[in-house]
Amino acid sequence: MPELVFFSGTMDCGKSTLALQIGHNRSARGLQGVIFTRDDRAGEGKLSSRLGLVTEAVEATVGMDLHAYLVDQMSRGGKVDYVIVDEAQFLAPQQIDQLARVVDDLGLDVFAFGITTDFRTKLFPGSQRLIELADRIETLQVEAMCWCGARATHNARTVGGVMVVEGEQVVVGDVNRPAEQIGYEVLCRRHHRRRMTSASAHASVISPDVLPVGSA
Ligand SMILES: Nc1ncnc2c1ncn2[C@@H]1O[C@H](COP(=O)(O)OP(=O)(O)O)[C@@H](O)[C@H]1O
Numbered sequence: 140m141p142e143l144v145f146f147s148g149t150m151d152c153g154k155s156t157l158a159l160q161i162g163h164n165r166s167a168r169g170l171q172g173v174i175f176t177r178d179d180r181a182g183e184g185k186l187s188s189r190l191g192l193v194t195e196a197v198e199a200t201v202g203m204d205l206h207a208y209l210v211d212q213m214s215r216g217g218k219v220d221y222v223i224v225d226e227a228q229f230l231a232p233q234q235i236d237q238l239a240r241v242v243d244d245l246g247l248d249v250f251a252f253g254i255t256t257d258f259r260t261k262l263f264p265g266s267q268r269l270i271e272l273a274d275r276i277e278t279l280q281v282e283a284m285c286w287c288g289a290r291a292t293h294n295a296r297t298v299g300g301v302m303v304v305e306g307e308q309v310v311v312g313d314v315n316r317p318a319e320q321i322g323y324e325v326l327c328r329r330h331h332r333r334r335m336t337s338a339s340a341h342a343s344v345i346s347p348d349v350l351p352v353g354s355a
């Protein structure tokens with residue numbers, strides 16, 4: 140049975156790498172996929188991984204009907220065996236519904252990749268709809284880690300090196316950015332709640348509250 144699968148995790152946990160691997164393994168067997176992405180750091184129409192791999196993709200723009208796009212491709216004789224969607228958190232809920240139609244009506248597997256929550260720990264609308272509609276939700280096995288050594292479960296945004304909890308939901312960016320830029324850091328819930336990034340932890344006076352996991 141074709142499936143809508145949501146591969147979710149924090150930033151920097153290997154989602155885009157897995158998306159590229161799934162595409163590579165299928166194309167090695169002669170299958171043809173359509174890759175959608177939205178607002179990848181590498182630029183429009185790109186799917187990029189921090190391991191250095193990048194591939195061409197279709198930019199899923201605001202208001203684009205993903206189901207209609209695929210129907211159009213297929214009616215022109217294009218072969219489509221599966222669909223990959225990276226940065227799926229940025230899609231509108233209606234576009235996730237269109238992906239569910241692609242599975243149910245066109246019989247294609249759809250593999251969607253994205254972060255579930257934003258820097259305020261709130262669900263992205265696209266991710267919320269994926270959680271509601273997906274046949275399966277997969278958590279990536281490679282753990283991104285908080286500075287304390289615990290599994291990172293949340294994404295923090297920093298502005299000028301300081302963690303913030305207010306601002307626009309979407310600001311394209313990356314981890315390990317210089318302090319003066321807007322950046323991101325993955326944290327465990329405990330340290331996200333305490334707004335404690337690696338920089339602020341190292342700057343603060345060592346207390347039992349900030350000791351790395353297992354060292355107290
Ligand atoms: N120099 C490196 N050597 C080995 N692995 C790396 C290196 N740089 C990044 N990675 C791996 O790539 C992962 C990030 O992959 P990526 O697909 O870009 O993540 P995501 O799409 O989830 O943000 C990191 O968690 C790490 O495992």
Ligand SMILES: Cc1cn([C@H]2C[C@H](O)[C@@H](COP(=O)(O)O)O2)c(=O)[nH]c1=O
Nearest residue numbers: 150151254257258294308309310311312
């Ligand atoms: C937490 C958070 C992230 N973003 C942006 C930052 C990146 O451009 C992407 C995530 O990409 P990745 O491949 O998973 O690293 O999302 C955002 O716009 N708002 C946020 O709150």
